[in-house]
Amino acid sequence: MKRRSLVIIVVILLALTAGAVAYYKEDTPETTNKPANQTTSKPSTPQQPAFDKKQFSLENPDSLWIIANKQRPLNPKNYAPTLVIPAMRLRSNITTDERQVRQVTADALEKLSTAAEADGITLTLESGYRSYNFQVNLYDHYVSVQGKAVADTQSARPGYSEHQTGLAADLGGVTKPACNVEDCFKDTPEGEWIVANAYKYGFIIRYPEGKQAVTGYIYEPWHLRYVGTDLAQEMRRVNVSTLEEFFGLGPAGDYN
Ligand SMILES: [Zn+2]
Structure with missing residues (x-):
């Protein structure tokens, strides 16, 4: 009886120690490696430059980014760009106006x-x-x-x-x-x-x-x-x- 309970106690102690080691092992890479990763990877990742929303005019009808809508008529209203015909398949009955684009x-x-x-x-x-x-x-x-x-x-x-x-x-x-x-x-x-x-x-x-x-x-x-x-x-x-x-x-x- 005495010997058996001693064995049980030893087994329990071993299990607790193993658990503690396992916990420690799982825990340490998280806490020790993370800052190391951050410091090594940060300089190698170049900062994405912020997108410049002011590169082109939103008002000039010649601009790539002209925004025309029901609140924003073209100025002048009869604006006309220089046009070409794209080399692609066209609707068979397309008008001379509509086959052109910039x-x-x-x-x-x-x-x-x-x-x-x-x-x-x-x-x-x-x-x-x-x-x-x-x-x-x-x-x-x-x-x-x-x-x-x-x-x-x-x-x-x-x-x-x-x-x-x-x-x-x-x-x-x-x-x-x-x-x-x-x-x-x-x-x-x-x-x-x-x-x-x-x-x-x-x-x-x-x-x-x-x-x-x-x-x-x-x-x-x-x-x-x-x-x-x-x-x-x-x-x-x-x-x-x-x-x-x-x-x-x-x-x-x-x-x-
Ligand atoms: Zn359309």
Whole structure:
């Protein structure tokens, strides 16, 4: 009996010691190594420079970052950029106005459509530039068909359209032509490819889903806006989908 209880006590003591050692072992790397890691890794990780939101004007219509919306008409309202025709597939009946975009947009569209083609995706330019006068006719048409209230959610008033900057492009696809410039474009292979890849080439989907109160427009999965790769990638990194929110501008849900 005596001998047995001594054995039990010894076993218990051994177990406690082992537990304490195990605890100590688990604990020490945490407390001793962490500061060491921090001091060695900190100098080797270069500080990411803060994104400069003032690199380009938000007001000058020639600027890469011009923001036109229902609260911010172009100045002058009849602004017209220098234009070129991008080397990509165009909508078959595209107008002479709409087949054009600004040079920077054309370069990016060519890279975008070439990359898409490599993935087996054919993108079409449905509508690029629209002049002030083109928009007069388009907007008047929408108003006559739908009434002013509905027209204002889908078509910009002349002088307020991003298409007039030459930096916007409505894209379509070939798998479901009926979905081109329609809500169902988002579910086509072309629409899905754009969501996954457009930012790599400097484009954002300018009117995202659920942001009508901010942008003034319903979800347009086909309407891309060229802003340059730096801004497109930064907006994705910080997970902000609209220009209005990224630059801290007020909501532009409607005209004054
Ligand atoms: Zn558009």
